[in-house]
Each structure stands twice: as structure tokens, then as C-alpha cells.
Amino acid sequence: MPDMANFAMPSRLEVDEESCTDTYARFHAEPLEKGFGNTLGNAMRRVLLSSLEGVSISSINIDGVPHEFSSIPNIVEDVTDIVLNFKKVLFECSGDLPRKLELSVKKSGEVTAADIETDGVTEVLNPDQYICMLDSEREFRVELEITRGRGYRPAEENKSIDHPIGVIPVDCLFSPVKRVAYHISDCRVGQRTDFDKLEFEIWTDGRIHPSDAVKQAGQILAYHLSIFTGINGEDDDDPSKLITNEEDEALLKKLLTNVNDLSLSVRAQNCLNNANIRYVGELVQRPESEMMKYRNFGQKSLNELKDKVIEMNMHLGFELKEEVRIAFEKQLEKLKSGV
Incomplete structure (x- = not known):
């Protein structure tokens, strides 16, 4: 195995807190060995734009409309x-x-996304989105099917022989990341100035925070790169080999507890689901300041979660030992990939 200490490595990925919003963030990492800036920047950009999950409308059925090239009376x-x-x-x-x-609806005037009837587990993030204008009072009813996926799916793949006449399949843009830009510049370490500094910017559509987008993209890349460390069937991926004492074993078990098993209030549970936090280990490593950035997440929910993790002898912003962190991340990858 190569001596990793010989490689220049950033201690962490830094975020520009001053410019960070729910839909934009700027990050930088330095120093990197020459060439690694482009290698990592291009790989992260591709994964961010193509491989993150999102929810999108896959088909639309408008009452009284046989196909998408129709016109509807009294609608502009x-x-x-x-x-x-x-x-x-x-x-x-x-x-x-x-x-x-x-x-x-049965009305005249503007129809917006706020008129969509949600079901308690679904939220419309842009309720002001304009749909159409009704010239006079009339009924207007639409059935939508939403689904989850990655990247882009053409309308052809959303067709089904079970669809009745009038169902219009639509193409899905699942990716919540709208744009990624990265830039490489030189940086200095001691007397050497030939190291890379990687800077990149991310714009999202509001379905995911830019910091979470980076974490998910990094996990996807790490998961795929792991195949190269097990050539000829060598199993370096067994998390149990990293844990050497009973105390760490007990901690790992707590970290792998599903948050659905914590008996949380409905509001706190929905907040975690919306933030894509499924396991205690994902929760406790996040500081309070990060939790408060999530949509609809207030002080009451924060206090409830703090009490729960304290009961487990942990706290928000909990720092794991390196071997426990790696073991948790490997187990998490297996759980999420269904291995």
C-alpha cells in the first residue's frame, strides 16, 4: 500500500459561510497534488449534475383532455x-x-402550484409556480404522478401500457443541482508553489442544500472507487476489521440505529426525512448550526433531537474516532445500496 503521508492533502473541504445560502455555496480545498484538482473537480461536477436523487412529475392527466396537443375552453x-x-x-x-x-379547483383566475393537494408526506417547494389562467369560473382537475430518480429520464420511459387515454407522460429532471463550476489555481506549501487549489461553486433549485449535495456526491464517488481497492477479491471493505474493542462496537451499533426507531414527534421525523437523514450516525455528526438550516426545522425540533442523542451518550456535532467513522460510513454504504 502506498504511503499516503507523502501526498499533500487538505484537512477538510472549506465552505464560504458569508456567501452560503439554501441554494448556493462556494467551497475550496487546498493543498492538492498537481493534477488532482482537475481530477477531483471534474469527477465531482459530473456526479453532482447527473447522479443525485430528486422527485419529479412523471405523468399528467387533465380531465377532458385526450392528448397534449389539445386546447381547453376558457383557459388561456x-x-x-x-x-x-x-x-x-x-x-x-x-x-x-x-x-x-x-x-x-372551481374558480376563475390564476391557478398555481399552491392549489395542488398534498398528502402529509409531500411538500410543494415553490407554491407560487404559475400553472394556468382560467378566463371564467370553471372546474379544472388534474391528476399528477410523482416519482423519484436520478439525473434525467425521457418521457418515453414514463409511458405505461396501463395508462388510460389522456395520461401524458413527461420527461423528468430529477437532479436538484442546476449548475456546478470549478476553478484550479496554484497554491503554496512551504517553498513549493506547484500545488493545486480547488474552488467550486454549486447552485441548486432548493430541493437540497449545496453542502448536502457535496456530501452525497462524495459518497457516490467513494462507493464507486472502492472497487479498485479490492482487486482479485481482496476484502478490505469489511467494517468489522476496523473495530477492535467492545466500546467501539457498542457505539457503532448506536450510530447504525434508524432514526425512525427513536420515537420522535411527527414534525421532527419529517424534518429528518426532508434532510435525508436516515441513521443516528448521520445525525450526530452534524452541528446544531447546520441542522437549523433545514426547511421547517425549528428550536423545538432541535431540542427534541438533542435530548434523544444525549440519552445515547452523544451530542450534535459529535466527533467520531477515525476507525469508527470509516466503519460507520462503510456500513452505511452497504445499507443504502441494499448489500
Whole structure:
């Protein structure tokens, strides 16, 4: 095994807190060995844009409309424009997918995404999104199917022989990341100035915080790179080999506890689901300041979670020993990949 101490490595990825918002963040890492800036920057950019999960509308069924090239009496827009407007609606869902939602109104005037009837586990993130204009009072009913996926899926793949006449399959843009830009510059370590500094910016559509997008992309890359460390069937991926005492074993078991087993209030549970936090280990490593950035996450939910993790002899912002952290991350990868 190569001596990793000979490689220049950043201690961590730094975020520019002053410019950070729910939809934008700027990060930097230095020093990196020459060439690794482009290697890592390009790989992260590709994964961020193509491999993160999201929820999107996969089909639309408008009452009284046989196909997408129809026009509807007393509605300003034609069906094609209405479909395009629906595709701009952003969703979060903590329940099973696919599922159906309904928009049903009887009025005149503007119809927006706020008119979509949600079901307790689904949230419309941009309720002001315009759908159409009703010229006079009339009924307007639409059934939507939403589903989860990665990257992009063409409408052709959303067709089903079970669809009745009038169901319009639409293409899905699942990725919550809108844009990624990275830049490489020289940085100094001692007398040497030939190291790389990697800077990159991320813009999201609000379905995921940029910091979480980076973490998920990093996990996806690490998972795929792990195949190269087990050439010829060598099993260096067994997490049990990293844990050498009973105390760490007990801690790892706590970290792998599903948050659904913590008997949390519905509000706190929904907050964790929306933040894509499934296990105690994912929760306790996050500081209070990060938890407060999540949508609908307030002081009451924070206090409830703090009390729960204290009962387990941990706290938010908990720092794990390196071998425990690595063992947890490897187990987590297996759980999420269904291995």
C-alpha cells in the first residue's frame, strides 16, 4: 500500500459561510497534488449534475383532455404550456414513491402550484409556480404522478401500457443541482508553489442544500472507487476489521440505529426525512448550526433531537474516532445500496 503521508492533502473541504445560502455555496480545498484538482473537480461536477436523487412529475392527466396537443375552453394556455409549467413544480417527499397527487379547483383566475393537494408526506417547494389562467369560473382537475430518480429520464420511459387515454407522460429532471463550476489555481506549501487549489461553486433549485449535495456526491464517488481497492477479491471493505474493542462496537451499533426507531414527534421525523437523514450516525455528526438550516426545522425540533442523542451518550456535532467513522460510513454504504 502506498504511503499516503507523502501526498499533500487538505484537512477538510472549506465552505464560504458569508456567501452560503439554501441554494448556493462556494467551497475550496487546498493543498492538492498537481493534477488532482482537475481530477477531483471534474469527477465531482459530473456526479453532482447527473447522479443525485430528486422527485419529479412523471405523468399528467387533465380531465377532458385526450392528448397534449389539445386546447381547453376558457383557459388561456394550451395543454403544452400547462404541462411545461407543471414540470417546473418542485417537490419533496418522505413517503413511498411513485404516488399520485391531485389539483382540483372551481374558480376563475390564476391557478398555481399552491392549489395542488398534498398528502402529509409531500411538500410543494415553490407554491407560487404559475400553472394556468382560467378566463371564467370553471372546474379544472388534474391528476399528477410523482416519482423519484436520478439525473434525467425521457418521457418515453414514463409511458405505461396501463395508462388510460389522456395520461401524458413527461420527461423528468430529477437532479436538484442546476449548475456546478470549478476553478484550479496554484497554491503554496512551504517553498513549493506547484500545488493545486480547488474552488467550486454549486447552485441548486432548493430541493437540497449545496453542502448536502457535496456530501452525497462524495459518497457516490467513494462507493464507486472502492472497487479498485479490492482487486482479485481482496476484502478490505469489511467494517468489522476496523473495530477492535467492545466500546467501539457498542457505539457503532448506536450510530447504525434508524432514526425512525427513536420515537420522535411527527414534525421532527419529517424534518429528518426532508434532510435525508436516515441513521443516528448521520445525525450526530452534524452541528446544531447546520441542522437549523433545514426547511421547517425549528428550536423545538432541535431540542427534541438533542435530548434523544444525549440519552445515547452523544451530542450534535459529535466527533467520531477515525476507525469508527470509516466503519460507520462503510456500513452505511452497504445499507443504502441494499448489500
